[in-house]
């Protein structure tokens with residue numbers, strides 16, 4: 251039965267509201283629905299939502315007009331369900347009832363839906379179906395729901411670690427009761443240790459973790475703004491005062507710029523290594539490498555790398571020889587005397603990849619598939635290669651969404667390509683040539699002459715950087731920040747400042763009750 255639309259939806263909802271009443275009173279002795287007319291159509295709808303529906307409808311609780319659904323499990327419908335929310339209660343009958351679980355035991359419930367906006371929940375012998383609206387539903391396996399219970403005995407309220415033993419959950423577990431309430435989906439489970447086990451799943455959390463049907467949007471959305479040379483007109487910038495402000499809002503603005511554009515300048519920074527190091531540590535601890543922790547470099551080959559020369563460096567990402575290239579790179583040009591050149595180059599690798607995908611999909615596919623070995627071998631005491639040594643493709647993708655997630659490209663640090671299929675050698679060279687031509691197009695390159703006082707921060711998983719050749723005495727300092735440290739700080743700041751990541755009411759937020767067990771990121 252196609253889902254109703256428009257005016258029909260209202261009618262449909264009326265029908266569906268009667269779903270619980272109509273089906274309950276019209277199941278024959280063998281629990282098979284009586285068909286025909288409105289009932290038949292309603293049955294057809296119920297079947298569409300729960301195609302494997304083999305459940306007997308529970309009692310209608312006349313006092314609360316709530317529909318409780320028993321999945322045919324042995325216990326009678328009517329166990330007592332604790333009330334986690336103000337406006338609905340669970341007492342159904344005098345039957346022996348599980349101890350009520352107080353809401354603070356189950357953890358606060360982030361959102362309360364108005365009574366007339368509570369979704370419909372149906373259960374069959376394997377899944378619970380949630381009907382959000384006539385065209386929008388989700389299904390969750392019972393075992394998935396039981397495994398994702400976040401009551402204090404299943405999910406540590408402080409460490410946010412799973413406590414429930416996933417592997418002792420019966421594969422065919424069925425709820426005793428399923429109830430749609432204002433605070434969320436409430437389920438009473440059979441339990442081998444206590445008589446019952448109560449769980450609640452807030453509607454917003456279920457919506458964010460829907461997997462059937464698969465969700466299109468990522469759980470943690472992030473809008474990328476792709477750019478070319480024209481970004482020079484208004485490059486993303488924050489001030490030093492903003493970045494250092496104790497409220498962290500300026501830090502949130504800074505990292506949001508990096509999240510969106512792949513880089514951000516910080517203006518007004520004291521031109522000292524100390525101030526630059528302190529600024530770097532606002533994001534997270536600095537990642538130490540063979541180049542040191544907080545580094546200063548100049549053209550003295552003090553380290554075995556061409557960065558420590560006056561040579562031009564083509565657009566590249568750093569650390570392709572590491573399994574886990576750094577997430578952010580900060581540069582601060584402290585001084586450049588008796589010479590010229592040394593301009594900084596930035597190219598948006600995500601933008602170039604989008605052009606390549608459009609213009610030459612075969613080359614995009616090759617760069618997404620062929621791993622590139624790399625090395626850092628300029629220091630006698632170190633020889634870095636990624637693990638596995640074959641390296642990683644130039645274009646890395648999110649395994650689930652298929653979205654581009656990382657660009658790894660440094661043609662100077664690339665090792666011998668001894669693993670290419672012979673039939674692919676020329677195609678691969680054609681592909682990297684096309685990639686190179688797009689990278690070096692004047693429309694792609696953003697050249698900027700850094701000056702003392704302005705720090706450049708770059709997302710090393712997205713934006714390629716380089717420099718022009720120079721002469722004279724040039725001093726640059728900076729640091730690497732690990733990708734996980736950067737992403738962690740971004741998530742913490744989003745929890746603090748971005749409403750769509752907050753799962754608490756304002757007063758709960760100010761009450762300092764710590765991270766919610768219902769955070770979208772967990």
Ligand SMILES: C[N+](C)(C)CCCC[C@H](N)C(=O)O
Nearest residue numbers: 541545547557567568569660
């Ligand atoms: C940043 N710092 C000057 C310390 C080191 C630069 C290392 C550059 C290396 N070829 C790479 O691509 O990773």
Ligand SMILES: O=C(O)CCC(=O)C(=O)O
Nearest residue numbers: 557563568715716717726
């Ligand atoms: O010297 C510069 O401006 C950049 C050097 C560089 O590309 C690097 O350190 O990775």
